[in-house]
Amino acid sequence: MSKYIFVTGGVVSSVGKGITVASIGTILKSRQIAVSVQKLDPYLNVDPGTMSPYQHGEVFVTQDGAETDLDLGNYERFIDVNLTAESSVTSGQIYSAVITKERQGDFLGGTIQVVPHVTTEIKERFKQLAQKSKAEVVIIEVGGTVGDIEGQPFLEAIRQMRNDVGRDNVLYVHVTLLPYLNSTQEVKTKPTQHSVNELRRIGIQPDIIVCRSDYPISEEIRDKISLFCDVERQAVIPLPTVSTIYEVPLVLEEEGLGQLIVGKLGLNPRQTDLSQWQELVNLIKTPREPVNIALVGEYVELKDVYFSVREALHHAALYHGRDIELTWVPEEALEADGGDSVLRSAQGIIVTGGLGVKRIEGMIKAATYARENNIPYLGLCLGMHAMVIEFARHVLGSAEPNSTEFDASTRYPVIDLLPEQKDKENKGGTMRLGNYPCQLVDGSHAASAYGQSLVHERHRHRYEFNNQFRAQLEKAGMVYSGLSPDGRLVELCELANHPWMMSCQFHPEFGSRPGRPHPLFRDFIGIAKNVLREGAQPPLPLSP
Numbered sequence: 001m002s003k004y005i006f007v008t009g010g011v012v013s014s015v016g017k018g019i020t021v022a023s024i025g026t027i028l029k030s031r032q033i034a035v036s037v038q039k040l041d042p043y044l045n046v047d048p049g050t051m052s053p054y055q056h057g058e059v060f061v062t063q064d065g066a067e068t069d070l071d072l073g074n075y076e077r078f079i080d081v082n083l084t085a086e087s088s089v090t091s092g093q094i095y096s097a098v099i100t101k102e103r104q105g106d107f108l109g110g111t112i113q114v115v116p117h118v119t120t121e122i123k124e125r126f127k128q129l130a131q132k133s134k135a136e137v138v139i140i141e142v143g144g145t146v147g148d149i150e151g152q153p154f155l156e157a158i159r160q161m162r163n164d165v166g167r168d169n170v171l172y173v174h175v176t177l178l179p180y181l182n183s184t185q186e187v188k189t190k191p192t193q194h195s196v197n198e199l200r201r202i203g204i205q206p207d208i209i210v211c212r213s214d215y216p217i218s219e220e221i222r223d224k225i226s227l228f229c230d231v232e233r234q235a236v237i238p239l240p241t242v243s244t245i246y247e248v249p250l251v252l253e254e255e256g257l258g259q260l261i262v263g264k265l266g267l268n269p270r271q272t273d274l275s276q277w278q279e280l281v282n283l284i285k286t287p288r289e290p291v292n293i294a295l296v297g298e299y300v301e302l303k304d305v306y307f308s309v310r311e312a313l314h315h316a317a318l319y320h321g322r323d324i325e326l327t328w329v330p331e332e333a334l335e336a337d338g339g340d341s342v343l344r345s346a347q348g349i350i351v352t353g354g355l356g357v358k359r360i361e362g363m364i365k366a367a368t369y370a371r372e373n374n375i376p377y378l379g380l381c382l383g384m385h386a387m388v389i390e391f392a393r394h395v396l397g398s399a400e401p402n403s404t405e406f407d408a409s410t411r412y413p414v415i416d417l418l419p420e421q422k423d424k425e426n427k428g429g430t431m432r433l434g435n436y437p438c439q440l441v442d443g444s445h446a447a448s449a450y451g452q453s454l455v456h457e458r459h460r461h462r463y464e465f466n467n468q469f470r471a472q473l474e475k476a477g478m479v480y481s482g483l484s485p486d487g488r489l490v491e492l493c494e495l496a497n498h499p500w501m502m503s504c505q506f507h508p509e510f511g512s513r514p515g516r517p518h519p520l521f522r523d524f525i526g527i528a529k530n531v532l533r534e535g536a537q538p539p540l541p542l543s544p
Ligand code: GLN
Pocket: 352, 353, 354, 355, 356, 357, 380, 381, 382, 383, 405, 460, 461, 462, 463, 464
């Protein structure tokens, strides 16, 4: 039977609860303990797929096509697992399942209540994941902070679990913030005491408290938290802010968290091996020469929207012993001019995906700039649409080619919905989501990057390359380097007369891992690092 670790948050959100959960997974996995992870999101949306990036940041897509919270991306990257839809639970899913059962008459005339009906449905999700993943330990993160109205049913459900599966099989970890007061120059524990009180009020006594702080945490502070919150001294784990998120598992291990969890859950003690992780962190902390990459997108002021893209770029740069200097380029900045002012020093240009975005013209300008100046280009989903539209405009000598997403009546709909999607449009469900196979074409840059002939990649889009234009663009130098196995869908395209101009209909960023960069990102940076741009040339020696 699986054991459960429930992780709650106190005081404020965004203190790094997700990274802590991912790191607990890393330190358990480093002991050869099989783990799985689940995120409970208290909002009423069934999934974040319909939420605006302004509300939610990145939507992470699992291999089986679930649209989930970006924390799942961190779980996948840290623990190196591919999670499934069962790892993402929202209040919306829970209520909708309970109400569907009620309508079907499953509850036999009973009054449907939060306790027990909603809490039972929540606990079912825990058990389903445990069964399906066969993990020895399932780590479950409760989204939001203790005290939120929406989070109550989740907290009640995790409280009940202690009785359901036995207290030796359940562990409660509370991640909290210790604020620093400048006037008195001290770290304060009172908010933590309050949030632990709030947890206790609903019947949960934390076993471990992880204390986030921007400042060092003294022994006295640890003693105080131990005393007031009734947690053993060694179970008060300080987690000061570190320079890279990948250092967090090392800090937690150093503080004895792994040992503590193994002891408390009665797991067999096993040898820990975090050496690869240590090497990774050493490498990240070593100063490396940067590669200047311009990231073009509609929401660049919200860096979290591109969380996985940014991580994938860093993984690729690390592979080449380089760093990434990212220039965030808002799409509209390119719409105004040809792009030279913002792209002049870029050694590579990445054009990101976007669902429900309003504009693409700036992205098309970025593609023109990359093609004309031989700058390496990586187009991700919408970035592929931009590259195809740009090339068609160039080849046809017309400004008209477009995607029907942006111009429904264009004479040259080079990107369009498939005929069968058009029929379905009114009924919704037109999105291609999750893993699809892609057959690579020999001799292409894509095939040489992957080094294999069939790959599976994660999708999240509606529009596709329009096959009516395939032959015409191919004649002008577009190479369709990845196709669906039936040959119908263009999944990857590149330009023949360009050092490396590549686009994919899928989202490779979700599959990148620290220490194992995605092949397309790896080769993109591999080519970009050797591109000389303004400001990148070594200075000339001054003549005497
Ligand atoms: N908006 C485009 C589509 O729906 C691209 C989506 C994306 O970039 N993920 O096809």
